[in-house]
Amino acid sequence: MPTATSRVEDAVNRRRGDLVELSHAIHAEPELAFAEHRSCAKTQSLVAEHGFEITTAPGGLDTAFRADFGSGPLVVGVCAEYDALPGIGHACGHNIIAASAVGTALALAEVADELGLTVVLLGTPAEEAGGGKVLLLNAGTFDDIAATVMLHPGPLDIAAARSLALSQVAVEYLGKEAHAAVAPFNGVNAADAITVAQVAIGLLRQQMAPGHMAHGIVTDGGQATNVIPARAEMHYTMRANDAASLRDLERRMTDCFLAGAVASGCDYQVSETEPAYHELTPDRWLAETFRAEMVRVGRSPVSAELEAALPLGSTDMGNVTQVMPGIHPIVGIDAGGASVHQPAFARAAAGPSADAAVVEGAIMLARTVVALAQEPAERDRVLELQARRAS
CATH class of the missing domain: 3.40.630.10 (Zn peptidases)
Known part of the structure; x- marks a missing residue:
């Protein structure tokens, strides 16, 4: 048989x-x-x-x-x-x-x-x-x-x-519109917040632990060149060898997101887009x-x-x-x-x-x-x- x-x-x-x-x-x-x-x-x-x-x-x-x-x-x-x-x-x-x-x-x-x-x-x-x-x-x-x-x-x-362990977040910055030529000083530029955050992330990469990765895209950077954008958003994925190590990377990335808000004067919010x-x-x-x-x-x-x-x-x-x-x-x-x-x-x-x-x-x-x-x-x-x- x-x-x-x-x-x-x-x-x-x-x-x-x-x-x-x-x-x-x-x-x-x-x-x-x-x-x-x-x-x-x-x-x-x-x-x-x-x-x-x-x-x-x-x-x-x-x-x-x-x-x-x-x-x-x-x-x-x-x-x-x-x-x-x-x-x-x-x-x-x-x-x-x-x-x-x-x-x-x-x-x-x-x-x-x-x-x-x-x-x-x-x-x-x-x-x-x-x-x-x-x-x-x-x-x-x-x-x-x-x-x-x-x-x-x-x-x-x-x-x-x-x-690798993974988590994904959306980072939203909220500022204030203004005419980019007439009165830019009245605006709070949400796109600037993204720029600062991404520069901070780029500098962080030198000190990332082995196995740590971060990659993202800008999903909203404004609608018109002559309007200071009041809203901007980016999505980031973070990866690490295991869940415990991922939590450390998330903490450091959160500081980079905060840096964008502090430097630009924007409010911001970080939200998980899907389960880890x-x-x-x-x-x-x-x-x-x-x-x-x-x-x-x-x-x-x-x-x-x-x-x-x-x-x-x-x-x-x-x-x-x-x-x-x-x-x-x-x-x-x-x-x-x-x-x-x-x-x-x-x-x-x-x-x-x-x-x-x-x-x-x-x-x-x-x-x-x-x-x-x-x-x-x-x-x-x-x-x-x-x-x-x-x-």
Whole structure:
């Protein structure tokens, strides 16, 4: 009789055409955070046809869903992302994430009863902006889940991918209008406040700790050159190796924002634009099991030493891995040297290597979950951690 690992691999291969078609369909109609209505519907359609119980809009998020199959005590989540980027579409390859997650869930459903599994496919919107997984965590959507897996495309194969903690803010300055030529001395220039703040941030960079990053844009700098602007706004993203270090960077950046207000005479307000993202902390056993799967299918994951030195951007999956065992490996695609968030990567995300990543990624994730279910010590470990969370 075929083993559970071989059966999930066969299940993915049988559905190769459907999975690739799903990836291409999502890629062809990119949708932004919290507006992924077509992508959300496409992602859940295949599992709905195969007996998954669909819960729409968990946590009150219209473009989220939860699809359950089985009744086993080991509840494993598989995250699907499907939001795109403004202007450059699926340059982060979330179409690949969604299709591989569907393939993983469908394959695991075929062995759920014999392995004592409940398979949960989670449609998680707004990873690029908005923190969909954080909102779902806070709403209790993950409460009964013992471990969560997903993958992400990139230029390299990385089994134990790590990420940076992140927070994003809007900084608004309020001054006073005046005619820029007739009576500029009657104005309080909000755009000047932004200039001072950005100069302060630029000078701060020399003293930033390793791993600290700050990058921002001006979203409002005035409406006419001959009017002293009474309002100006900028958005800034701050990143650090972990949440504790991020708090230190936020404190120093807040002083730079204040400097702009003091120097210009403006009032100001700093507001968080979305939930903070924590650092990605992959579960060691799951990551090493996935690494072995990468090697088995002929991939060459980077070394553990390089992984530790290569944190990759930021993701709300980091928040999930702070709560439960989870992994977010990177599966490499050929983008001609381009990396994520570049137009060339968007084009590659519907190419032959992306299609291979969908299929191989689903196989590797499914086989990793099967290994977890069949290894008594690891199964007991994640179940015990979930029981502690629930108590």
